[in-house]
Amino acid sequence: MNEDPTNNVTSGPAATAEEEVQTRSNTIVRPTDHQMPLELRGVTIRYEGGGADPLTIVEDFNLGLEAGTMHCLAGRSGSGKTSILTVAAGLTMPTAGEVLWEGQSLDAMDDDEISDRRRALIGYVDQGGALIDGMSALENVLLPAVPDGQVAERTEMAKNLLGLVGLGRRMHHRPAQLSGGERQRVAIARALILGTKVLVVDEPTASLDREHANQIIGILKDTTRDGITVLVATHDQELIDVADSRTYMN
Ligand SMILES: Nc1ncnc2c1ncn2[C@@H]1O[C@H](COP(=O)(O)OP(=O)(O)O)[C@@H](O)[C@H]1O
Ligand SMILES: [Mg+2]
DSSP states (O other): OOOOTTOOOOSSOHHHHHOOEEOTTOOEEOOOTTOOSEEEEEEEEEEEETTEEEEEEEEEEEEEEOTTOEEEEEOOTTSSHHHHHHHHTTSSOOSEEEEEETTEEGGGSOHHHHHHHHHHHEEEEOTTOOOOTTSOHHHHHHGGGTTTTOHHHHHHHHHHHHHHTTOTTOTTOOGGGSOHHHHHHHHHHHHHTTOOSEEEEEOTTTTSOHHHHHHHHHHHHHHHHTTOEEEEEEOOHHHHHHSSEEEEOO
16 A cells, blocks of 8 residues: 555556546546546436427436446336446436546546547447457457557457357357357457456346356456446346346336
8 A cells, every 4th residue: 555645646457557647627637546437426318309398317317336346227128227328438428417437527528538538448238239240259359459450469368358258169250150148248358358447238138048148147247356347237137136236227
């Protein structure tokens, strides 16, 4: 532990401690050890009704996630789970309230900054975990590394991730040759390839039988043991039960 009170950059992962972020207001923000990876404050999400009255889906929603924990958004279809996930991932902006990544409000970032920070921080697995048909599992996992030209550097990690999700011997198979559960596992590996700290996952077990659903639950739980924070939307009671905390939407 660093006891020097003037220096709030202490242990923690080296990459985080060395990161200094220039915000639009020109302040240098140094992440501290205790910053939550993801926080939502007073988030309200309202959709225009195409002529009808606007529909308020989520109102004054608050959530703070500690590193290495899993939070579950539970609730029926249409209750706003996906809406919260996309807001948390900075893919859509809330009508009111704010989202903070490692203590920094997205309100203080421009679009490019949000994209850059998202790439470094958040892996998003959308519902169904869509993969590219013409590519192998390994190529799919490496896809996020293409824009930065990091495919070669990340190949070993991609193979390791596929091994961790139990697909070490399937890495050259195409999506059509994989089961639904296997495809979902490839999508999770892909979301982790850039060294993600926060995994945002939309209904990962929805279309799976119990056995394959349980494999996915095990993988998500394992990622939290590696210090990754998981925000998952589901109505799968077993997944709801293994989460460290949960919100029931209605
Ligand atoms: N872009 C949008 N414009 C208008 N209404 C939307 C939009 N996205 C979602 N909705 C509506 O908001 C509600 C919540 O949707 P969603 O967040 O997808 O819920 P869930 O993921 O829990 O099924 C639904 O009634 C849906 O039709
Ligand atoms: Mg949804």
